Amino acid sequence: MLGYDAPDGLVAIRLSEVEAYRGVGEDPGSHAFRGRTARNAVMFGEPGHLYAYFSYGMHVCLNIVARPAGLSSGVLMRGATVVAGIDLARQRRPGVNDRDLARGPGRLSRALGVPLGAGGSDLLESPFELRVPEAPLHSACGPRTGVSGDGGGTAYPWRFWLPGDEGVSPYRRHKLAAE
């Protein structure tokens, strides 16, 4: 579960789907593959911090840094259900079904109200709250969505989701590398 206490109120979500990205030279699908830049610097920093990036000119996507500082990594939060502050989440996403409030990476950041500028924040400190499930979850894994080129195929089956969970994002075929 991840909560964010924004100036206008608190929303918390329960994650249903994530994608893992490794780092320099290891993972062609990773923003860190070609080395450290100003944009991806957070991926090289402390685990538990927030790597936020801006995509398609309109969306903010949120990642949790997972590996020790000096390496590089990110876990993209792709799908979730709202478990607290649902009225506020509805305000932030007018006209959207409750199920769809956080079901997708761009939707998720909007429902939580996390701005791009929050990138680099420690998710273990206020105004964030990150909690891990008490018992292990049964998850499925498969190819990552939307990743083009070599990083998208079955060589990197690092999309993880909870089968049947309503917070899993709608399936989209990833772009396959040439065969």
Next chain:
DNA sequence: ACTCCGATTGGCT
């Protein structure tokens, strides 16, 4: 300086 394009979404056919 200039071009290409994306870890997407929502609206329209």
Next chain:
DNA sequence: GCCAATCGGAGTA
């Protein structure tokens, strides 16, 4: 199913 929206980063010159 198809496609426009929208803009910063990264690669090239």
